[in-house]
Amino acid sequence: MVISVWALALGAGMWSLQAEWSRVLTFACAAVAGAAMPSVGTCVRARWSHVLADRPERLHTAFSFEAVADEAVFLIGPIAVTVLATTVHPAAGLLAALVSGLLGTWVFALLRSTAPPPHPHVEVRTARAPIPWGAIAPLTLVTASLGVLFGAAEVTTVAFAEEEGSKGAAGFLLAIWALGSLLAGLISGAVTWRSSAATRLRWGALAMALAMAPLFVVPSLPVMALVLLVGGFAISPTLIAAMSLAEQVLPTSRMTEGMAFLQTGIAAGLAPGAAVAGVVIDHGGASPAYLVCFAGGAIALLGATLVRVPTTVRSHEDLAAGTEPGVVA
Template sequence: MISTYRRALGLPGALAFSASGLVARLPISMVTLGIVLLVSTRTGSYSLAGSVSAAYLVPNAVCAVPLARLVDRRGQSRVLLPAVLVFGLGLSLMMTAVELGWPTPVPHLFAAVSGAAMPQIGSCVRARWSRIVPDKRLLQTAFAIEAVADETVFIVGPALVTLLATLLHPLAGLGCAVVAALAGTAALVAQKATEPPPSGAGHGGRQAGPIGWWVIGPLTACAFTLGILFGGAEVATVAFAEELGRKPLSGFLLGVWALGSLLAGLVVGAVRLRAGSAARFRWGLLSLALLMTPLPFVQSLWLMTVLLFLAGFAISPTLIASVAWVEETVPSSRITEGIAITTTGLAAGVAPGAAVVGVVIDAYGASVSYWVPAAAGFVGAAVAFTAWPWQRGRTAARPVAPSGSPG
């Protein structure tokens, strides 16, 4: 395992851009929670906090793919730095508006600006891996590294923003998110050697080519169901812990879930799997749905901890396979856009999943609400097993990179 990861991280520039990307995407797991903590503390209204958070999330989902497409065409260094500056400015103005009590919809407008400009760092880092990895079998390890980084973000980020906002100052958590985004993105774009060349006219002249919607479309639909599963399970877990009188332990439960995913990601990155990306994605998604099925029947906090830990083992392998499948399908000049499409599909499912689970909790209780993420997993698995019956054996027509460019 160590030698496999050493090979990947030993590639020129790999450790530096992967570490920079990890810091730069910490805000993914910090901003929405930080908004809720700040607004609810300053106004006492969770409905207002939820609406400001939604004002951030919706433009983020809408603008993610166009921004990723712009990165592919113009280059990471020309797009990411201006975008993160707008993100930081918008979030800072939102914080100021809440702190000074500016009326609605001023905080919502600033939150929307920030969400629209949030850079797609995860996609950009994976595009760099796709560019520098000479052996495509090693690319699985590279994507596993980023899956582990994602899980690290979702373990560290929520705990960090909560501690800073509750123990230091309500603004401190979001302030830390702004600093992480600016510092990490600046460090990433400073690394020119591993940056994929832009594909736009006058910037290398590579033809973009078709993006492969016969795969990307259904894959994005599956990602949407995964978003419902993740968003719903998070709310259900908080409500479950609260019903048992142990709400402060909800973060621990979710952290254990993420820890299981992180460990699975480490294992997947270290072994050589014979199954293709499509098969791994299908079976991974079905396994996740099956592992979520016992949760509605659990009444013990510690049994829930064990089952969430086990369910986490299906997350990273599924996500790693989905990214690998995208990388195999889309042209190299549109890799950032392709990954962003599926990740945006996942993000778009989080809010509906949380909302539906919230309704079920109010009507039937926390345990029953776990059927929502389980059902979403089975719907996604059904799509995964039925959407590509004629795609077997078909390979994506990826254009050959011009002479002199890696990959």
């Protein structure tokens, strides 16, 4: 139902642009489409946790696969949309995204065999399994900061390519960035890690911040492509570690809810990151705007250092008994 509302609102927004309706109506359609967009990524990761509950060692590979799939879409999607919009019709690219999103989500919703069983309603007088906020809150800060980084990088890279006299190169640069992340996801999924997810998260966040540091001094498009390719290698491992860590600490009954905080964090960071970068671009040009990306990476690193992992996840019976788990850094 929700995905249908999203499709109708997005379609109405596209039509309003073509028909030159009031801008207020176009913004209203965009707002409804954004609010109705289902969190498919959260549900997919929750399903992986359910399907592989008896094989937890495979979860890292599953989350790596998800990261690679995300980057593949990010790599191919912009190119396909651009080709459709420039060779077929200005709205063709967005229409293709609408149709693929609608059909894909419908098919996903019909895959009942992989869906976790619904948890029974918990009475108010009965304690619920808690969300371990000592881990989930900092993880949400990490993903929100990465959202800021991603939003700022997309806007700034377009501006950088335009300043270099080749606006069309922006799609190539962003695709190179996604390619680095895709390759890192493949490598990460193939490795049996001995280090904990929390340790990998901190190293990944550090690498992400360091990768963003030199962008504001890059002098040319070829050098920018190389730096973004290298920087992309930090994206997937960081996100994979964040999702793996969340899966480890969340009670089964709160899995989808907890994962949604991380997914929402990314979405919540995209718009502010793009907006702040846009202001910096207007006043100082593209290169200084890359410092917004660095700031996002630095805050993500701070969030990663603040994560506290429960040594045990409190059960329903533990809560009734009033016991508390310990935490580790």
